Amino acid sequence: MKIKTTTALVAGLLATTAMAADKSVTIASWGGSYQEAQSKALFEPAAANTGIEVKQETYGGMSDVRLQVSSGQVTLDIVASGSGSAARAAAEGLLEPLDYDVIDVSNFYPTLYSEYCVGGDVFSTVYAWNTDTFGDDGPQSWADFFDVEKFPGKRAYRGKVAGALEPAIMADGVAPEDVYEVLGSEEGIERALNKIRELKPHIDVFWTSGAQHAQLMKDGEVDMTTGWNGRFDNAKKDGANVAYSFNQALLDYDCFAIPKGAPNKDVAMEFLNEISKPEYQDDLPKYITYGPTNKAAYDTGEITAEVAAGLPSSPDNAAMQVPVSLEWYAEWETIAAEMYQEMLTE
């Protein structure tokens, strides 16, 4: 009986794949309001315009891709990923090189695509503060964030090393343009960690997810935190008294990659080209305050000046931020993460 059902199921699946065999891709992303935004702005309209059938899944990140590639059972054609983890996955040989003859990136910011991953949206790691505690004129730099005399109050900070050392080293007096040079040695990392050690008695929570740092601000559990800008905007919409600044923020991006051995690799390239076009990217900010990676998306008129001013990737905002260095993460993240854990467990 069971075998019969399974056979029927497999046959059914085979039949559907056979019908859609000409053009279909499976995309995995992070779920939640983020994937909803991607789906509405990018995936669904692009599918309608190209006739490519899109199947969406949620996944747990590059460790899932690693499992699929190492077992030879790759089912995903496109994955949405953080730029740093994509760079590491590429170094491990888990990703297909992207064909930029197919994917048009001529209007992209040059730092927002790489050999293995093409940018999908731009976000920032910012400092946010409770406007009840500090008013609208909260901290204006990372130095202020680390200054508990000028801004007394409880902090939250990231529990992982990504995006945690740059603020500390800037607060310690390093100029934004020298951040990664200084962090490029164990001494430099230790210097940043020492700065965090100073602040640690005032850090109530080391957060582990975007939902968490948004909730911490919404509940007034802490007075100041680091975090991802889009989450704070959503918290604000929900009534949280929170503000943030792009000054000295870390400019980072999410990107799309193709796992090695993806079943529909060529269609995936074609689809990535489609969703990278400005006419889709200009819709993304309607659903989440993350910016487009294609500069031309600002010229279509869909993104109003007011909306643009609030996006991490608008030229004015981008100019005051530090672009995250993928090279640094590829070389130092593992070592830095272990050193970060030392600091956390002290």
Add this chain to the structure above:
Amino acid sequence: MTATDMNAAGLRRDERLERLKLFGLSSPAILLVLVILVIPVGWLFYVSFIGADGTFSMENYERMVKRKSYARIFRTTFEVSLLTTALCILIGYPLAYFMSQLPNRIANLCLITVLLPFWTSLLVRTYAWLVLLQKKGLVNNWAINLGLWDEPIKIVHNLNGTLIGMVHIMLPFLVLPTYGAMKAIDRDYLKAAANMGASPARAFWTVFFPLSTPGLFAGALMVFVLCLGFFVTPAVLGGGKVIMVSMKIVSNIELFVNWGAASALGVVLLVLTVVVLWIASRFLKLEQMTGGGH
């Protein structure tokens, strides 16, 4: 051959046959244990000796010695587990005793209230504690309104919050076996003790308590071992500062490019747990805990 000899041979044959039948009956269970326990654990053990470059290496274990954080994480894990167990005993034993003295109908009602949290998802209960205990949560608000304290105090995002959440989740594991052991104690023993002139306290400590210990130890051991592998509750209520082994296993899977780095942690935790059980078995009679032999 005499008649007795033939009889003895026949008995031996019967015995052998019975053993064979018993083995036959238990073989599915043995096979199951082999397939879902022994083989994966063996694989885990093997993988923990595979380094980043895919060859045999001790690097996953060397890392644990080199970096102090690993020792600290193991210490935190055992500390949190011990404290949770101790608190469960302090709260759970009197509760079980109280229930054992009640008439059956009321005791059953109490038992249901003890079991009720069991039927709610662990994740939901953990987040409920977060809502209750946070700075502007119900507990702090009520206490301030009642004038118990003036400023919100920090109950969660630290060890305290973690312990509150874990004790709440673990309590039924201690109460149930303890209550079972207490119900099995013959009341006439206590009457006999009183008859011989023992005060109620003396009768409790020399007669009742020792007879209830198999259940108590079984519960305590279960709580302790389950605590060692806890993930969600310390992750949510510990504020990122209470880091237990299971959390480090997850971060190692994300961080290192091979499964070995995480497997080695699993192996060390398993070995330490076995050591704890072995020590416990030296002092306590483990077979009593399963209800066999008195």
